[in-house]
Amino acid sequence: NAGVTQTPKFQVLKTGQSMTLQCAQDMNHNSMYWYRQDPGMGLRLIYYSASEGTTDKGEVPNGYNVSRLNKREFSLRLESAAPSQTSVYFCASSETSGGNEQFFGPGTRLTVL
């Protein structure tokens, strides 16, 4: 039982390059999330998927796209990376309701030069 896995762990991009961050969970959770964490800003929600087949914008969606490929997988794509997207990205999953906390992946440290 791996929980939430993310790939890659580290990535360096040049401005304008594209990439996809992968996330998978094996807990049969309905909801999945992408956050970015910047110093002094806490975690900010980029996009989330409340259930398979749905995606919604969070607090900071600009410059990102997501795909809920199936119940297990939720990917985050940067089409044209910018230095402002340098951050640590966390994927998380949770059950739909109740007191179910989010389970987090280990994070991806992304640097855009």
Add this chain to the structure above:
Amino acid sequence: AQKITQTQPGMFVQEKEAVTLDCTYDTSDQSYGLFWYKQPSSGEMIFLIYQGSYDEQNATEGRYSLNFQKARKSANLVISASQLGDSAMYFCAMRVTGNQFYFGTGTSLTVIP
């Protein structure tokens, strides 16, 4: 507006003493959940404790308790008998309608031997 506020960027506590980390929230939802997470220097997010908006009793989990004051919209975390391993960032979070989560900016706790 949905918002979580943590006003203490950094806190110090003597080993074996108790410490309170402050969290206030703002939401118009009647049903919501409040969470605390710990993030050690290694970067992973660790769930600590949960409080539902309709729960009448304060939540407790071992040395962690959540002081929930609904009228004041506060959800402070109390850590009793602090240990050196408690040194970390602590984040307060709120789950609202649609299973969306909001996080505060965090409090850095340092336990002094």
